[in-house]
Amino acid sequence: MDDYELERTPNPFSAFAESRNQSRRHFASTAKYLTFAFVLFGIVTAAQVYLQRARLAEIVSGFSQLTTAEKLAQLERLKTSGIDGIPGIVAAIADEKPEVSARSAELLEDLSRQWMTLPSEQLAERRFIFADQLAAVSGTISDAQDPRWIRVQELARLAARDLLDSGCAENDATYRRLMQVIATESTAPGHPPRDAIAETGQPLPIDLVDHEAAGWTDWPPTSTTPTLYRRTVATLDPIEPSDVVLNQPADNEGSVRSDARLLKPRFRPATTxxxxxxxxxxxxxxxxxxxxxxxxxxxxxxxxxxxxxxxxxxxxxxxxxxxxxxxxxxxxxxxxxxxxxxxx
The missing domain is CATH 1.25.10 (Leucine-rich Repeat Variant)
Incomplete structure (x- = not known):
């Protein structure tokens, strides 16, 4: 066989080579389209997040120009926006409309209960955002007689408790700001301050919580004869009938009981x-x-x-x-x- 015939003879491996080249082209094309799809998905996701935050920022910036009904509707929308809607709801506490301020406080209390079902990391993140925004809003209300200030104080107690539960240090700046809000006195319009109430000889504010206990701070006492009480054992938790508590008085002198025994103290789970x-x-x-x-x-x-x-x-x-x-x-x-x- 000469060279001319050799060149005209078909290559028996050409079919396999062509199949391999075609597979490579298909793989490269598939990888290209997948890469494009992933990049496009990331762009769309980032655009949606950015668009949502832009809409929420627009709601917050123009919130004061809305009517009461529109503000209430926007609050519901902020509630469904997840973590990005928390600052807007907290800012609505300082709104001049009482209905809007009260609804904002209700939504925050509901959200605080709903967050308990989230994992600990997400729970702590939302609690810290809530506390930071509330500490900032508290500085916009200067009148302690304003009903909005009372709502801020109630939410500050909730936020401070949640911060400690989430591992916040007591020297944290946000926590200390919330404690200052809680410590600030608030009085209802038309009523004298608490110091004036104490000076006039009237019952102290703690008496007003329960009228049955009113007057327990009266001084001097109405009777100078001391009253003797028999010391007994008081327990805050129910005990089993078989448990014997030391130093518990007998029902009567003739009653017979088994020998007292020491009980190992029971541990209670910490709440925070x-x-x-x-x-x-x-x-x-x-x-x-x-x-x-x-x-x-x-x-x-x-x-x-x-x-x-x-x-x-x-x-x-x-x-x-x-x-x-x-x-x-x-x-x-x-x-x-x-x-x-x-x-x-």
Whole structure:
């Protein structure tokens, strides 16, 4: 076979080479379109977020020019906007219309309860935004007799409590500003200040809360004869019938009871991190029973700390408590932490 015939002979591998080149072209084309789709999706998502924030900013900037009905409608829209709508709702507390200010306070209280179902990170983020905005709005109201100031004080108590529950330090600037708002006296129009009430010999403000107790601060006392009371044991929590409390008086002299026995103190779950800090100063926090009790706390931060401590101990009772608590835990982060420890 000469060279001429060799050149005219078809290559038996050309079909495979063409198929491979075609596959490469298809793969490159698919990768190109996928990259374009991802970039386009990111642009659309960012544009939607930017557009939503721009609309919310437009609502807040023109809020004062709206009618009362329009303001109430915009508040409902801000409520459905998630975390971006919190500043607008908080700013509406200082609105001159009483209906708008009252509705804003109601929405914030509802949102505070709804946030409890969120993971701990999202919960803390929303609480800190709420507290920062409320601290800023409190500076726009200077009259302590203004009904709006009373609403700000009530929300400040709620925000300060939530900040401590979310792990905020007591020396935080926002927390200290909220405490100043709470400490500022507020009086209703037409009533003298509290100092004047105390000076005129009238019942102190604490008496006005419960009229049945009015006059308990009267001085001097109406009777100079001391009244003797028999000291008894008082308990705040119900006890089992079989529990015997030391030093409890007998029903009568002839009653017979079994010998008294010492009871191991029962631990209570802390409701907030601040409450747990107080318990650590007085309670036996080194015992496993204490940390098992903290798993029942309503605060996710307290429960997370208890899970960390029990996972670190790793004894049989600690692992059994974690295994039992895993079935009832609602926070996904804490559930993942328990699952990781039990899988070891």
């Amino acid at each position: 991190l601040a409450d747990q800090t107080k318990q650590r100063k007085t309670g036996d926090v080194d015992s496993t029973s204490y940390w098992i009790a903290q798993l029942q706390s309503p605060s996710p931060f307290v429960r997370k700390g208890a899970v960390t401590e029990l996972a670190k101990r790793g004894d049989r009772s600690s692992l059994a408590a974690l295994r039992q608590h895993f079935q009832h835990e609602s926070d996904e982060t804490i559930r993942q932490q328990i699952h990781s420890r039990l899988e070891r």
